Amino acid sequence: MQPTLIWDLPLRLFHWLLAASFLGAWLTSESDQWLSLHSFFGYLMLGLIGFRLAWGLAGSRYARFSSFLYGPRAGLEYLRQAIAGSAERHLGHNPAGSQAAFLLLGLGLLAAFSGLFVQGGEEQHGAAAVGVLGFAAGKAINEVHGLLANLMLLVVFGHLAGVALESWLHKENLVRSMVTGLKAAAPGTPAVRPHTLIGLLLLVAVAAFGAWWFFYAWHEPVERLGGHDDAANEAPHVAFVGKTLPESAKWQEECGSCHLAFHPSLLPARSWQALLAGQNRHFGDDLGLDAATVSDLLAFAVPNAAEQGATEAAWKLNRSVPAGSTPLRISETPYWTKKHREIADADWQNPKVKSKANCAACHRDAEAGTFEDAAMQVQN
Ligand code: HEC
Ligand code: HEC
Numbered sequence: 001m002q003p004t005l006i007w008d009l010p011l012r013l014f015h016w017l018l019a020a021s022f023l024g025a026w027l028t029s030e031s032d033q034w035l036s037l038h039s040f041f042g043y044l045m046l047g048l049i050g051f052r053l054a055w056g057l058a059g060s061r062y063a064r065f066s067s068f069l070y071g072p073r074a075g076l077e078y079l080r081q082a083i084a085g086s087a088e089r090h091l092g093h094n095p096a097g098s099q100a101a102f103l104l105l106g107l108g109l110l111a112a113f114s115g116l117f118v119q120g121g122e123e124q125h126g127a128a129a130v131g132v133l134g135f136a137a138g139k140a141i142n143e144v145h146g147l148l149a150n151l152m153l154l155v156v157f158g159h160l161a162g163v164a165l166e167s168w169l170h171k172e173n174l175v176r177s178m179v180t181g182l183k184a185a186a187p188g189t190p191a192v193r194p195h196t197l198i199g200l201l202l203l204v205a206v207a208a209f210g211a212w213w214f215f216y217a218w219h220e221p222v223e224r225l226g227g228h229d230d231a232a233n234e235a236p237h238v239a240f241v242g243k244t245l246p247e248s249a250k251w252q253e254e255c256g257s258c259h260l261a262f263h264p265s266l267l268p269a270r271s272w273q274a275l276l277a278g279q280n281r282h283f284g285d286d287l288g289l290d291a292a293t294v295s296d297l298l299a300f301a302v303p304n305a306a307e308q309g310a311t312e313a314a315w316k317l318n319r320s321v322p323a324g325s326t327p328l329r330i331s332e333t334p335y336w337t338k339k340h341r342e343i344a345d346a347d348w349q350n351p352k353v354k355s356k357a358n359c360a361a362c363h364r365d366a367e368a369g370t371f372e373d374a375a376m377q378v379q380n
């Protein structure tokens with residue numbers, strides 16, 4: 001037996017990059033703060049799987065789908081033999097491993113693809129944000145997206161168990177083979193072509209995509225996230241800039257002197273009516289507004305209130321408030337409470353934060369009212 005090249009370079013790179021992007025997407029799935037990174041891994045996965053589909057037709061012998069087209073029955077039979085210790089060694093994918101490979105490709109494609117529609121619906125961003133999908137559709141697709149990701153995790157565990165079993169059964173290190181490409185084969189077994197150039201091109205493409213995506217994260221992020229810069233809006237797939245919400249100079253002037261002028265989209269219309277009706281006892285202050293000013297302010301707040309669902313935050317916040325209640329604080333609405341319950345006491349007590357109402361301390365786009373995921377930044 002002698003070491004022989006079985007896995008070409010593009011296939012090995014694809015394998016480890018896909019594993020890394022799955023892990024990355026998994027680790028960034030919990031907090032909205034990481035959504036931009038999470039989307040990056042999703043797009044990367046789509047691109048990688050697209051490449052793999054082509055390589056399954058054009059790649060070297062063991063990379064080609066035709067070399068491991070086994071049915072589920074053959075896979076199960078192989079598994080039974082492997083457990084009994086009698087399974088035959090394969091240079092390429094064995095029948096059970098091939099099932100895992102096809103399942104991972106299929107689930108990865110569906111998970112990444114559904115993520116595109118979650119992003120288009122829930123965030124109104126990315127390649128699928130063409131105005132057809134609403135927040136509710138995005139939320140529903142998100143359930144499916146999560147299910148697919150969980151299924152994929154299950155197959156990943158199955159794949160890892162299979163690799164361990166197979167390595168032990170045939171006394172060989174399969175993980176190392178996927179790094180070096182080499183497996184022990186009988187003398188005279190033809191080695192595959194390494195395809196080094198295509199491997200390097202794949203690497204350059206991934207690096208270029210990463211540089212393009214993250215360039216904007218370093219480049220003037222604060223202004224861009226304000227959502228007022230039209231040039232910035234031309235590349236929403238990178239910076240995820242929120243759309244520009246209506247503004248009012250009067251609102252800014254009367255409501256922006258003691259605290260941030262909270263955008264009207266953050267409370268239902270009845271809350272603004274109640275707040276302004278009680279403007280002479282506003283959280284311990286008398287705002288001293290005359291009737292004309294109050295009516296001017298309402299003329300801006302009511303038509304732009306949360307019910308309009310102008311942003312994801314507005315839509316979700318409004319949904320969370322029971323019909324019979326009229327919250328006077330954004331920070332007491334169920335959605336707000338849920339989104340901030342994991343923030344540590346120490347973060348609230350940070351001198352740069354002090355009050356829950358100081359949204360701008362952690363949301364760089366609080367002034368614009370968009371509350372984009374990519375604009376969050378907990379002070380420390
Ligand atoms: C004189 C200062 C002052 C002005 C002017 C003012 N507010 Fe306030 N506002 C306060 C204080 C004080 C609080 C309580 C802040 C806290 O709990 O940290 C508050 C809290 C709020 C909250 C609740 C924030 C939350 O979710 O916890 C809203 C909503 C609000 N103000 C709306 C308005 C609107 C609308 C206007 C303009 C009509 C306005 N405020 C003008 C002083 C002011
Ligand atoms: C101490 C920092 C901090 C302050 C102050 C703060 N937030 Fe947040 N906010 C966060 C973090 C962190 C998250 C992300 C939670 C998560 O992981 O899902 C968040 C999430 C949100 C979201 C959900 C965004 C989305 O797309 O899912 C909204 C909306 C929001 N905050 C609004 C507000 C408003 C309005 C205020 C002021 C009344 C405020 N926040 C004050 C830290 C803060």
